[in-house]
């Protein structure tokens with residue numbers, strides 16, 4: 737099990753596995769995280785269990801259908817379900833254990849912060865990873 741929690745520890749969860757971590761540079765992710773990019777782990781919904789603090793989680797709909805969850809006590813991000821309910825997006829900074837994977841790609845590099853330079857050799861996508869956008873068939 738890979739454990740995760742928010743800053744105050746009120747929200748806790750366990751993931752069976754973390755198949756992928758992607759780095760998103762879009763302006764919404766940057767603001768939501770207060771960071772250069774979001775390091776987002778993608779976990780199938782069946783593989784993640786909220787073990788504590790469900791009642792502390794509040795959601796902000798940053799664009800139609802996209803709910804960004806956070807802990808209303810400490811303000812940390814919390815796991816957020818995808819619009820179709822199949823996945824959780826988990827800010828990887830919440831993970832307490834090593835997920836066993838490293839970031840695989842950069843997305844939305846077209847709206848990257850001007851003060852951040854990407855210095856690794858991971859694949860870069862201007863916007864969505866082709867085939868995984870909101871309008872692509874699942």
Ligand SMILES: [Zn+2]
Nearest residue numbers: 742744807810
């Ligand atoms: Zn918290």
Ligand SMILES: [Zn+2]
Nearest residue numbers: 760761762765
């Ligand atoms: Zn983003």
